[in-house]
Amino acid sequence: MKKKILILAGGYSKERDISLKTAKAVYTQIKKNYKCNILDPSNNFVDRIRKFNPDVVFNALHGRYGEDGFIQLILENEKIKYTHSGVRASSICINKIISKEIFVKNNILTPKYLILNENSKNNLIKIFKKVQKKLKFPVVIKPINEGSSVGVFICNKHNFIKNLKKLSNEREILIEKYIPGREIQVAILGNKKLGTIELLPKRKFYDYKAKYDKKSDTKHILPVQLPNRKLNEIENIALKAHQITGCRGVTRSDFRYYKNKFYLLEVNTQPGMTELSLVPEIAKYKGINFYSLIKWMINDASINR
Numbered sequence: 108m109k110k111k112i113l114i115l116a117g118g119y120s121k122e123r124d125i126s127l128k129t130a131k132a133v134y135t136q137i138k139k140n141y142k143c144n145i146l147d148p149s150n151n152f153v154d155r156i157r158k159f160n161p162d163v164v165f166n167a168l169h170g171r172y173g174e175d176g177f178i179q180l181i182l183e184n185e186k187i188k189y190t191h192s193g194v195r196a197s198s199i200c201i202n203k204i205i206s207k208e209i210f211v212k213n214n215i216l217t218p219k220y221l222i223l224n225e226n227s228k229n230n231l232i233k234i235f236k237k238v239q240k241k242l243k244f245p246v247v248i249k250p251i252n253e254g255s256s257v258g259v260f261i262c263n264k265h266n267f268i269k270n271l272k273k274l275s276n277e278r279e280i281l282i283e284k285y286i287p288g289r290e291i292q293v294a295i296l297g298n299k300k301l302g303t304i305e306l307l308p309k310r311k312f313y314d315y316k317a318k319y320d321k322k323s324d325t326k327h328i329l330p331v332q333l334p335n336r337k338l339n340e341i342e343n344i345a346l347k348a349h350q351i352t353g354c355r356g357v358t359r360s361d362f363r364y365y366k367n368k369f370y371l372l373e374v375n376t377q378p379g380m381t382e383l384s385l386v387p388e389i390a391k392y393k394g395i396n397f398y399s400l401i402k403w404m405i406n407d408a409s410i411n412r
Contacts, residue, residue: 120170
């Protein structure tokens with residue numbers, strides 16, 4: 108009998124469209140060899156999961172409720188095997204503040220930062236002065252728990268307050284020292300270093316449009332032009348970050364390389380699986396086709412992650 112695979116996709120986050128694209132790509136790859144279906148979480152979705160009774164849930168959800176531990180806790184309670192990271196690692200990595208604290212504690216270089224919460228939002232001039240003193244402009248501002256570069260702004264002192272107001276609905280905001288330099292990303296598969304890719308976006312940085320719009324014309328560089336010792340260094344940092352945050356399955360770590368130093372920005376526990384996504388591209392370069400990558404993830408699925 109064919110294994111039954113339920114692909115969870117869509118959801119309620121701002122990354123809904125990307126999640127659906129990931130699900131479609133995964134479904135297309137596995138439909139011949141597995142009995143599979145796509146489920147968009149909504150009312151009574153637990154009953155619908157039970158009705159399908161999958162052997163494995165392939166979690167293609169992105170952002171809030173999909174990669175923050177919420178859906179993982181439900182699947183753990185239902186004792187259904189699922190892909191990617193578990194409850195704890197998902198909740199750690201989606202929270203940019205908690206994950207950065209863990210990076211710092213474990214001697215992983217990450218950009219200096221400040222946290223803006225509800226209590227400190229009222230005095231924007233005071234915030235401006237604090238940022239200028241502690242971080243210096245330019246800075247990056249972002250919600251603490253969104254992915255795909257949603258709500259990310261690079262700010263100078265002239266547009267800082269204006270951009271900050273665009274995130275006024277967020278309870279907490281991360282203000283981070285902007286690090287120029289090269290954008291390099293590393294994929295981890297299980298507990299092994301899968302590979303590294305460099306991005307040359309024509310836009311200011313690798314934002315939402317650069318990630319998912321073919322017209323953005325972001326250049327992907329494989330192999331990355333770095334000495335072997337530096338490639339080993341960045342991949343070892345990514346593996347360390349994967350392990351200390353308790354991740355499972357596939358992750359992608361995002362770095363900036365500046366003045367011979369690697370700055371870890373974040374660890375993504377649910378990297379995209381679209382035709383433009385980086386992990387499948389890295390895997391292909393390493394001789395692992397898209398179907399084999401998905402199959403590995405299905406076979407890796409478990410509970411107690």
